[in-house]
Amino acid sequence: MGESEGNAMELVGLNEAATKLKLSSTALSNLRNRDKSFPLPCETPKSGPIWRAEDIFKYGLRTGRLTEDEYYIPAMWGPSKTIAIVGRARVGKSFVVSMFADKTIHYRDAFSSGGSDKTACPIKNVFIDTNDDFMSFVEFHSSFHTEFKDVPGYEDLCSDAEFLNGTQVSLENTEKLPRFIENIERLVRRILEAEEQYEKQFTDKKAKKSQNTIEVYCKPSDFCRTIMQQAGLKRLEVIDTPGVSGNVEFAKISKADLYVFLLNDANKDEAKTLEKIVEEIKPYIATSNACFLYRSNGFITTKEKFEKEQKKAEESMQQFEELFVHLRGSIISRAMDVLYPAKTCICFPPMDPEDLSLPEELFREKFIEKITRAFSGNTEKLLREEFDKVLNENRDGTFEYVKQILRNIPSHNHCAKSISYFPNFIKEKHDRVKSNDYWRIVNNVSDGYRAEKRLLFTYFQGFTQEKCPEIWKQHTIRYLYHMLSQGVTRDCGLGIGTYHTEDSPALTMIAEESVLAEQVLSEIFNNPQKTRSENYRNALMNNGITSKTWRKVYCTDNSLMIKKLQLIVRCLNRIPTGSRYELVFCRYIGGLRKITEYSILREFFQTDGDCENFVASLNY
Numbered sequence: 277m278g279e280s281e282g283n284a285m286e287l288v289g290l291n292e293a294a295t296k297l298k299l300s301s302t303a304l305s306n307l308r309n310r311d312k313s314f315p316l317p318c319e320t321p322k323s324g325p326i327w328r329a330e331d332i333f334k335y336g337l338r339t340g341r342l343t344e345d346e347y348y349i350p351a352m353w354g355p356s357k358t359i360a361i362v363g364r365a366r367v368g369k370s371f372v373v374s375m376f377a378d379k380t381i382h383y384r385d386a387f388s389s390g391g392s393d394k395t396a397c398p399i400k401n402v403f404i405d406t407n408d409d410f411m412s413f414v415e416f417h418s419s420f421h422t423e424f425k426d427v428p429g430y431e432d433l434c435s436d437a438e439f440l441n442g443t444q445v446s447l448e449n450t451e452k453l454p455r456f457i458e459n460i461e462r463l464v465r466r467i468l469e470a471e472e473q474y475e476k477q478f479t480d481k482k483a484k485k486s487q488n489t490i491e492v493y494c495k496p497s498d499f500c501r502t503i504m505q506q507a508g509l510k511r512l513e514v515i516d517t518p519g520v521s522g523n524v525e526f527a528k529i530s531k532a533d534l535y536v537f538l539l540n541d542a543n544k545d546e547a548k549t550l551e552k553i554v555e556e557i558k559p560y561i562a563t564s565n566a567c568f569l570y571r572s573n574g575f576i577t578t579k580e581k582f583e584k585e586q587k588k589a590e591e592s593m594q595q596f597e598e599l600f601v602h603l604r605g606s607i608i609s610r611a612m613d614v615l616y617p618a619k620t621c622i623c624f625p626p627m628d629p630e631d632l633s634l635p636e637e638l639f640r641e642k643f644i645e646k647i648t649r650a651f652s653g654n655t656e657k658l659l660r661e662e663f664d665k666v667l668n669e670n671r672d673g674t675f676e677y678v679k680q681i682l683r684n685i686p687s688h689n690h691c692a693k694s695i696s697y698f699p700n701f702i703k704e705k706h707d708r709v710k711s712n713d714y715w716r717i718v719n720n721v722s723d724g725y726r727a728e729k730r731l732l733f734t735y736f737q738g739f740t741q742e743k744c745p746e747i748w749k750q751h752t753i754r755y756l757y758h759m760l761s762q763g764v765t766r767d768c769g770l771g772i773g774t775y776h777t778e779d780s781p782a783l784t785m786i787a788e789e790s791v792l793a794e795q796v797l798s799e800i801f802n803n804p805q806k807t808r809s810e811n812y813r814n815a816l817m818n819n820g821i822t823s824k825t826w827r828k829v830y831c832t833d834n835s836l837m838i839k840k841l842q843l844i845v846r847c848l849n850r851i852p853t854g855s856r857y858e859l860v861f862c863r864y865i866g867g868l869r870k871i872t873e874y875s876i877l878r879e880f881f882q883t884d885g886d887c888e889n890f891v892a893s894l895n896y
Contacts, residue, residue: 363538365519412494559733565650763872
């Protein structure tokens with residue numbers, strides 16, 4: 277997908293403009309009268325003048341009142357959360373997702389097919405709450421690669437994948453979009469067949485399966501906007517996964533704040549599917565929230581009838597809990613939301629595809645409540661409160677136990693040869709935006725999330741109540757596991773990218789920042805004559821990173837992110853890496869792990885140096 281400058285439209289009044297320029301409102305009014313170059317308001321209602329925030333920022337830069345490092349971030353960039361929708365085929369996943377889209381009917385026409393399964397690959401829906409006048413669009417990406425070149429028909433398949441890769445179609449183009457989606461469906465199924473054929477034909481070879489994704493960018497519906505406003509979000513991502521049935525495997529979404537399971541009824545097929553999904557998803561969902569939408573066929577005309585169906589759903593979901601008894605053996609598993617479906621289920625009634633009905637209104641109320649509760653961060657707060665009580669009673673003993681647990685986390689299986697992939701990474705000429713980088717780094721990070729979460733889950737699963745009967749130890753184990761498991765997927769970095777379809781934060785760029793940690797630190801601290809943002813951009817550009825929108829890149833003054841890069845240089849840069857994946861995994865995911873360990877331990881050590889030394893001594 278090509279890049280173009282976004283048309284940022286955050287609006288500010290007199291008081292906000294004054295704050296941005298570090299002036300009082302009176303001083304700003306005087307400045308407007310004196311300086312004829314001051315931006316003209318874009319609107320002048322009775323309440324007072326209104327400007328584009330970007331115009332105010334540019335004026336501040338031009339007149340020296342602001343520096344580039346006091347970066348302007350348009351309103352669409354800010355806190356973001358992710359929901360993953362999972363379940364069997366043809367249970368209404370796409371219909372649920374359509375509720376979040378501003379163009380609900382257009383979305384349903386394209387993706388909700390009234391019974392047939394049209395989701396052959398994950399669909400990542402990005403809802404951005406902004407005043408920008410951007411067009412909602414659909415884009416496809418496939419990482420189908422040369423490892424499958426020995427499969428018959430590879431050339432044609434590769435050509436078709438290349439043709440569709442990065443193609444965009446407007447969500448409102450009712451003529452072209454259905455054909456576009458059908459072409460993607462056919463291509464993805466051909467790719468899956470080719471990969472299956474390769475496995476059968478070359479049993480002695482192991483090829484990494486391609487990642488195929490449809491991305492949809494659009495504004496939120498009123499329903500979605502309510503959730504975003506209550507949770508304080510600017511972006512919400514909702515991932516619709518392929519329906520699990522027959523030989524179709526569950527798409528392992530390794531990072532989501534809420535997993536929503538759609539279920540038809542409590543029959544054996546549904547039970548087997550749910551058990552299969554939960555078994556596969558355990559490492560990724562263990563510290564996330566879960567919600568079950570149970571389809572009801574009852575005729576609902578009143579709130580009382582809805583509540584009656586809700587009660588039936590809870591009773592039916594009680595049957596599923598028996599499936600998970602064997603999964604509750606460890607200390608961390610006993611707290612997993614997903615293992616108690618009766619407590620987290622919502623009745624999903626029949627709905628009118630065109631008009632908002634009473635059952636849908638009642639369903640939406642409960643769904644909004646569940647989502648906002650999942651986004652509230654209360655779980656982490658409660659775990660921290662429990663841990664604080666433990667510290668108050670036995671700080672020294674707890675500190676020793678924390679160190680013991682962290683010391684015993686096993687190392688990953690790193691490259692056996694004493695080599696570094698770093699020179700090859702520079703030669704690969706990466707772009708800072710994922711689409712122009714062909715999703716290479718994003719896919720590596722996604723694989724890295726899974727590997728790291730599996731390792732942590734396997735390790736912490738070993739802590740059982742029999743082995744650790746003391747309550748204070750159980751509280752400590754749950755707190756450490758939650759912090760580590762969340763921390764290794766909590767994307768963060770110095771850089772901020774404000775291109776309108778970048779991830780929030782800009783995942784590709786901050787992963788590149790971690791790979792280039794030593795170079796970024798050197799550029800920032802050794803060139804005081806330039807702004808921090810200039811130095812940051814130069815560090816990336818001088819090491820082969822390209823972009824058409826460098827002017828949308830800024831660098832924060834965040835001491836914790838500086839510490840993360842310093843830990844990468846000290847603890848991870850010398851670990852052998854034989855591929856791009858190993859390099860990105862080691863320095864980016866490893867960097868997230870190290871800064872999380874540092875954050876957990878810092879309150880125990882008297883000096884920062886002592887804490888850093890201990891973190892450096894831990895395995896990775």
